[in-house]
Amino acid sequence: MKEDEIIKGDHRAILDMVAPSSLVLDLGCGGGELLELLTMKKNVRGQGIEIDEQAIYRCVAKGLSVLHGDIDTGLSEYKDKTFDYVILNQSFQQLKHVETVLFDALRVGNKVIVGFPNFAYYRARLRLFFRGRVPITASLPYTWYETPNLHFLSTLDFLDYCRQKSIKVERKVYLAGEKRMRVLPNFFANTGLFLISK
């Protein structure tokens, strides 16, 4: 249930970031929950890319346009600024070639929305510090041997990275479940969402 709430929380944050009637590419769109929401509430024209076959079936059942493919192989087929927004929500930390995909996303989209679990969330810190175990939290729910995540970063790590690469951070949203965190977000938020552009 808790998972569900988090998903709703980050979806709501993304809904706030996306302008109505825009063109959206959702990378790693899963079963299309976010795209469906954006289509219904914001009247966007959406395209998803997803690697899992069963998830493709769920997208098609929702009437969404979805392409079966690996986003790690790149977005070279899309021309510059094809989309108003490219979304990398919760797929970001699972990419093999984060940098390539992120820069490609910034190329084909006017703006990019990145969402990922914050590894520096205080519960993760406590579990690591006091129990000596790899964090398992609401936003990092997997055991070490079955996690699809390849990169573990904090929200501050991401902001440092954007500064280094001259990526403009237009909006920051920090979440702990449904709630937005404003105080010490890198400590109290388990999920970070960023609207960025180049």
Place this chain on the structure above:
Amino acid sequence: MIKSSSNIVETKYFTFAHSPEEFILESKEKLSPVTIAYEAYGALNKEKSNAVLILHALSGDAHAAGLHKGEDKPGWWDNMIGPARAFDTEKYFIICSNVLGGCRGSTGPGSLNPKTNKPYALDFPLITIGDMVNAQKALIEHLGIDKLLCVIGGSMGGMQVLSWLIKYPDKIRSAIPIATAPKHSPQQIAFDEVGRQAIMADQDWKSGNYYSGKSPNKGLAIARMIGHITYMSDASMAEKFGRQKTNGTEHFKFTADFEVEGYLRYRGDNFVKRFDANSYLYITKAMDNFDASQDRPLHEVLSGKPLKVLVIAFKSDWLYPAYQSKEIVKAFKHAGIGVSFCEVDSTYGHDAFLLETKEETHLISNFLKSVSQKRGRT
């Protein structure tokens, strides 16, 4: 299989371009008259907005579903067409026609040439995938349908889908090309050519003039055997046959010892009973000559059209590999058309489009539902 009177179907025939009218082919050659064999299932609604056109592959025909009276073999896509199936006949009006150049009721090289009162044989003009589509369009108009809800087909049927998209994008609402290619690769042409050579090397072929005597059955059977090899995969053959031996009693060194040999011979021998060798030549040539972007790039033709497209490929299909479907997808993406693509995990090879009906049903029924609902809203 439940046999009920409700799924007894019959092939109908539509003849047009009666003299002095003529059906003009893409080569500018003319045919008159032209007959198209077709079957239809379900009912056309009052708005005439629920018609789905199914396009068959190389060896298919108009008999896609149900049973012909007195026969026990259902149509070639029967498990996909019917009440509560992917093509739900309670919702949609399903049409399937035999292609021009075919030998299952439509005008082809085996038909009578009215000028000579003999079969056309090689006097039959070369036809194209586009000609097949033009004939289908004449049929659709005859049935009083202005706009199709969907055109769908696998393999050569998929090429016809692409041709429909290029020629008549305003006459369709959606399209589903399955296990197909925007054009044949040299490898695909090569397999077709070996099939054609097998037919033409048969001494009974007689430059195509065999209709009054023996047919080139050996050649056509070999062509079909080659075809069947390309429709399967290494894995599906291993699973189906292994190295299982047949228990033949023939005393000949080169009998069909292995099951796979027996299977291919059986398939070849059966095929000649229902297929005309000259049609095989004409149709495979039409496939080899097809190039979806011959005139203009696909994405230019389709740019801005309010179409929805679902492209399906299969992982183990090495005859029409997924990369060819991805090329098609790329064109739709460039045209800004809402496109979905699924590469179904299957070991059946090219045959998967006839066998993976569970996955296809899931994708197609939902896709059709969303397309027809969308229409309801606007």
